[in-house]
Amino acid sequence: MESHRSLWLLLPRQIRACPADLAAMVALTVVVNVAVFAPVVRETPLRIPLGLAFVLFVPGYVFVAALFPEAGESPAAPDEELEGESHVNDEPFWSGVDRSGIDGIERVALAFGLSIAIVPLIGLALNFTPWGIRLVPIMVAVSGFTLIATAVAAVRRWQLPPEERFAVPYREWYAAGRGELLEPDTRADAALNVLLVAAIVLAVGSVAYAVAVPPQGEQFSAVYILTEDDDGDLVAADYPDELVAGEAAEIVLGVDNHEHRTVDYTVVMVEQEVETAGNETVVTEQNELERFETRLSHNDSWHHPHELEPTMTGDDIRIVWLLYPDEVPEEPSTENTEYSVHLWVDVEDE
Structure with a gap:
């Protein structure tokens, strides 16, 4: 002390x-x-x-x-003063x-x-x-x-x-509040005091819960591809559509995390030969080119430049980037992921 x-x-x-x-x-x-x-x-x-x-x-x-x-x-003057007021020039003494x-x-x-x-x-x-x-x-x-x-x-x-x-006047407020809560005049006052305290506790608890556990928005991830323009800015345009076997083009892979949690992502890049049967696109052959991994917190983004170099040749080769949060299946495909982006290219022989 x-x-x-x-x-x-x-x-x-x-x-x-x-x-x-x-x-x-x-x-x-x-x-x-x-x-x-x-x-x-x-x-x-x-x-x-x-x-x-x-x-x-x-x-x-x-x-x-x-x-x-x-x-x-x-x-306003207290009633006691009004009753016993003394006048000087017709004005109360407390004026x-x-x-x-x-x-x-x-x-x-x-x-x-x-x-x-x-x-x-x-x-x-x-x-x-x-x-x-x-x-x-x-x-x-x-x-x-x-x-x-x-x-x-x-x-x-x-x-x-x-x-x-x-x-x-902290002490006066404390004494008055203690007297009202602990020494009520009637049972009705005591019941009202209990209801008042319960209402205050409920209101404070509701506000605290709303602040501590805010409602989450939509949960999703996103994958996309970009290119770099002459000024060094990333744009969603000017993608390569014709390549020669053995020739590489630079693509920037993008991943966004809006899952409201930290996520370990894996992106599997594959090349596919496809055939169109009516309104359906059927994959006849698929080859995995590369995998990319990253760990993102909520609302974080990741941009990763890499080389695109197909090994298949022919027209309409489909390059697909398959995004998998957390785990990757044994056979990655567009059917077992919600998130993917693709690019069509024509690849000529050397």
Whole structure:
């Protein structure tokens, strides 16, 4: 206990004297930045509720705290004062009390409203800067605004006498809530308290489940082929359609993973001689040319340049790239995979 007190005394006096509500806003700002930028934490759903709480409440709260450092009072006088009021020049004695501050409920309402106005304005200002509207500039700008407004609010409170400063009545709120929940006046109040707690737990649990287990979209993989143009860009055009036996053409193989999991892919490249019988295409001969393997996380893509060099000769040789997630069957074909892409080429003898 003594060691903790000694460490606390090592902090600057301004930090030790920082109001509890403003210190909580600074702490939430730090936690949100950790959740957004920390390598491990940023991959978890934790940053979604923290980010929403931050952008929808914190900037507006500290801005209101900077504007109104005074403790607020009810705009109407208590009934007891109204009954025993004394008049000076036909005015009640409490009319001279400074009511420039606002109470806690008004602060919370203004905090939400001003946050919804401040954050878009910061984004609009960033739009005209070289950084633009991106995650890192937005977080830095909103966090900087929050810290500056917090410092201004703390200084303005310190300039007031202690009895006029705004302070969050944590103890009064705790005592009132404990009395309502644990010491109800009637059985009906007790039942309503139980229902209220159950509703809050259910709502929090539902939100937590929705954040932790978001609904997955469609699950699929994709395979495609590309070529490289004169500028070095990959395009889905200018495929080779005539080759000479022994001559190779360069093709770029592409694979996309949208399976919502990490997948080990195998691509089997085969050449086929086919015949057309009515509306059906029958493979008369097939030869495997090469296999490619890769491991992709969800939403990752893989581009692999390779040489296409058929060994069969003749017209309408079909080159097929067969994509297999996880396992490859003993005899790869278009019938045992959902994903394939093909190219028709004419191959002449040397």
